[in-house]
Amino acid sequence: MSETKNELSEIFGFAMDASVDGIVITDNRQPDNPIVYCNSSFELLTGYNRDEIIGHNCRFLQAEDRSQEKRMVIREAIQKGEACQVDIRNYRKDGSFFWNELSISPVRNDNGDVTHFIGIQNDISRRKKAEADLIREQENLENRVSERTNELEESEAYLAGVVETIRESLLILDDELLVLSVNKHFEKSFKISEEELVGKELPKVLDGAWNIDGLIHLLKDVLPTHNPFEDFEVEHTFPFIGKRRLLLNAAQVTLKGKYQDRILLAMEDITERHRIEKQKEDFIGIASHEMKTPLTVIKGQLQLLQRSFRQEKNSKHADRIDQALSSLDKLNGLIANLLDVSQLQNGKIRFDETEFILSKLMDTAVEQTRAIADSHQIEVSGAVDTLIKGDFSRLSQVLVNLLLNAMKYSPDSARVEIHVGKVSDYIKVAITDRGVGISKENHQRIFERFFRVDDDEQVFQGAGIGLFICKQIIEAHQGTLWVESELNEGATFSFTLPVK
Numbered sequence: 001m002s003e004t005k006n007e008l009s010e011i012f013g014f015a016m017d018a019s020v021d022g023i024v025i026t027d028n029r030q031p032d033n034p035i036v037y038c039n040s041s042f043e044l045l046t047g048y049n050r051d052e053i054i055g056h057n058c059r060f061l062q063a064e065d066r067s068q069e070k071r072m073v074i075r076e077a078i079q080k081g082e083a084c085q086v087d088i089r090n091y092r093k094d095g096s097f098f099w100n101e102l103s104i105s106p107v108r109n110d111n112g113d114v115t116h117f118i119g120i121q122n123d124i125s126r127r128k129k130a131e132a133d134l135i136r137e138q139e140n141l142e143n144r145v146s147e148r149t150n151e152l153e154e155s156e157a158y159l160a161g162v163v164e165t166i167r168e169s170l171l172i173l174d175d176e177l178l179v180l181s182v183n184k185h186f187e188k189s190f191k192i193s194e195e196e197l198v199g200k201e202l203p204k205v206l207d208g209a210w211n212i213d214g215l216i217h218l219l220k221d222v223l224p225t226h227n228p229f230e231d232f233e234v235e236h237t238f239p240f241i242g243k244r245r246l247l248l249n250a251a252q253v254t255l256k257g258k259y260q261d262r263i264l265l266a267m268e269d270i271t272e273r274h275r276i277e278k279q280k281e282d283f284i285g286i287a288s289h290e291m292k293t294p295l296t297v298i299k300g301q302l303q304l305l306q307r308s309f310r311q312e313k314n315s316k317h318a319d320r321i322d323q324a325l326s327s328l329d330k331l332n333g334l335i336a337n338l339l340d341v342s343q344l345q346n347g348k349i350r351f352d353e354t355e356f357i358l359s360k361l362m363d364t365a366v367e368q369t370r371a372i373a374d375s376h377q378i379e380v381s382g383a384v385d386t387l388i389k390g391d392f393s394r395l396s397q398v399l400v401n402l403l404l405n406a407m408k409y410s411p412d413s414a415r416v417e418i419h420v421g422k423v424s425d426y427i428k429v430a431i432t433d434r435g436v437g438i439s440k441e442n443h444q445r446i447f448e449r450f451f452r453v454d455d456d457e458q459v460f461q462g463a464g465i466g467l468f469i470c471k472q473i474i475e476a477h478q479g480t481l482w483v484e485s486e487l488n489e490g491a492t493f494s495f496t497l498p499v500k
């Protein structure tokens with residue numbers, strides 16, 4: 001198959017028009033290198049039509065923007081008859097700007113003279129814009145990174161300052177419990193220098209001197225389970241400083257960046273505080289114990305006196321002795337409670353278990369309560385025929401305490417209710433009053449030793465130990481004691497006991 005020359009040039013013409021690149025051909029033999037051919041894409045690219053293009057030099061594409069360096073590159077290549085490639089700023093017929101990626105190639109005749117140049121053009125404005133955006137973004141990013149680094153350096157310095165000033169011993173560990181750093185307070189308190197610890201596994205430091213029971217296990221859990229621990233109390237003998245009692249807290253350090261997987265272990269030395277607390281408790285224990293005997297003697301003597309006054313029908317003196325005896329009973333109650341607190345704390349209370357029907361316990365408790373205060377009607381209902389096992393007098397002490405509280409804190413009401421319910425293999429005893437109530441934030445705290453609600457202190461007398469004792473007694477019986485109440489809405493104190 002052989003096409004004629006004309007046919008071939010027609011096909012080349014179609015091919016050129018089909019190209020997405022703008023193509024121009026200039027005649028180098030003519031003055032000012034005029035354009036002798038342009039394809040349709042060039043028309044589309046520039047907005048000019050063929051008639052406006054043919055015969056012109058390509059420079060019309062630069063409009064007024066003549067001082068571009070890239071023009072020199074083109075001019076030099078044309079003068080030397082060489083190929084070149086430049087990105088040059090060009091303008092369409094409507095004046096709008098575009099970036100032109102221009103490739104120029106010379107066409108030579110048999111003598112080697114450059115007869116034509118072929119220029120291939122491409123609108124790369126979008127690519128240029130994307131490049132410029134990218135550069136701007138990179139600069140922004142670099143700025144942000146450097147700002148962030150500054151911030152981090154500042155906060156690192158700030159943290160280091162805090163860590164060094166704090167009056168608590170601090171240790172930073174990695175996920176293998178390798179010591180990374182300790183603060184000055186640690187060095188001073190434990191008489192170990194940072195160098196002796198850093199880089200070593202905490203459990204192996206100083207021949208295992210820091211291998212504290214339970215602590216290593218808790219520390220190993222901090223990172224995998226994200227489980228911090230608080231107020232873990234230990235007593236341990238350390239090298240150089242001897243036996244110490246510590247309160248330990250540990251948490252994952254959650255700073256971003258290089259400190260992410262670290263454990264911060266804070267240690268508070270409570271040896272001294274613990275010693276003073278113990279002395280105080282021992283004193284309360286001893287003092288209340290020592291007061292019991294003289295008080296029993298005083299009570300005996302007063303009762304004797306009272307009897308003889310009554311026989312002599314001296315009611316004035318007998319009444320005064322009555323008042324003294326009632327105050328003495330209160331004092332005895334307080335001392336018995338203080339003694340209970342101290343014994344409960346030292347684990348010295350013995351519980352004597354017997355089996356009994358709940359109604360017997362209720363009757364005894366109600367009777368004892370009435371002997372002390374008879375201001376309210378006490379109504380008992382529910383499953384009082386249940387057989388339970390426990391320390392009768394201690395459980396009765398709990399009931400009396402809750403009933404007296406119910407009366408004391410509901411002075412404007414006339415009734416207190418006890419209801420016994422069976423819940424699974426437990427009985428639940430609920431004591432309800434319609435008194436001043438307790439706000440939610442104090443529901444836990446009222447069971448703490450010596451805690452009293454501030455607002456009640458002026459109005460109601462008390463030492464803040466009754467509920468603490470009740471809770472200990474109930475828990476020693478494998479039950480729980482809690483309160484449900486709202487301020488000014490009365491209160492229900494409930495406890496459970498397992499049914500035997």
Ligand code: ADP
Nearest residue numbers: 405406409437446452453462463464465466467
């Ligand atoms: P005390 O009554 O001697 O202060 P408790 O340990 O028995 O000590 O009670 C602790 C605190 O709980 C009381 O000071 C009181 O504020 C609150 N509380 C106890 N029982 C009741 C109740 N039934 N209603 C309202 N507040 C109560």
